[in-house]
Amino acid sequence: MSERSPKPAEPSPDLPGAARSGRRFRIDRLHPIGGEMSDILLGLFHRFQLTELVQYHNSTVVLATFSMVNGFISIALMAAVALVTHAPFIFPSLGPTAFLLFYTPTAPPACPRNTLAGHLIGALAGWLSLVIFGLTAAPPALSAGVDWPRVGAAALSLALTSGVMVLLRVPHPPAGATTLIVSLGLLPHPWQILVLMIAVVLLTGQAFLINRLAGIPYPIWSPRSD
Secondary structure, three states: OOOOOEEEEOOOOOOHHHHOOOOOOOOOOOOOOOOOOHHHHHHHHHHHHHHHHHHOOHHHHHHHHHHHHHHHHHHHHHHHHHHHHHOOOOOOOOHHHHHHHOOOOHHHHHHHHHHHHHHHHHHHHHHHHHHHHHOOOOOOOOHOOOOHHHHHHHHHHOOOOOOHHHHHOOOOOHHHHHHHHHHHOOOOOOOHHHHHHHHHHHHHHHHHHHHHHHOOOOOOOOOOOO
16 A cells, blocks of 8 residues: 655744745635735734734735735825825826735745836836827827727737736736836826836835835845745
């Protein structure tokens, strides 16, 4: 009779996400929604000595509350900066980036290199598409409607963004939204692209701070090699 392979030990709830033997992206008892959000909460509870809350670190209600609060803070800070500076520091693709940085922070698409490079590629591809189709001075599609040049600009921008991200090995899915924001005329000026990138840097800095406080090995630049 062949021996039955031993059942893998259940990872300890006291271990940070990166030490969970590659199980951190799976849905299981400790990660009911997948990802590493419960690991982040567990680390923060330990960091701030909220020991009475440790047993609730993987509660779906607690995870949802953390996601709501963190998302509110992330975008509210950007909106406040935009209000004070009168510059577009807040744009739609920041939302999915914020969620990604706190849902699977150690996944390659969430690392600073991919986040910054992805949005930069998307913004530049969107602006280049506007130039090619002569739309740099055109009103945005949301107010003027969509015509064939706009169709071409949107399609080209997404094609360039997807292809270049894969070619350079820096995939970051929210960059697909960034390039459409630019190619649809919502951020048509080069100076707005600079502001956009500053906003991405600020959000990435917030992710680095919170994840490192939680004991998550969020990378300084490139994805961590396992």
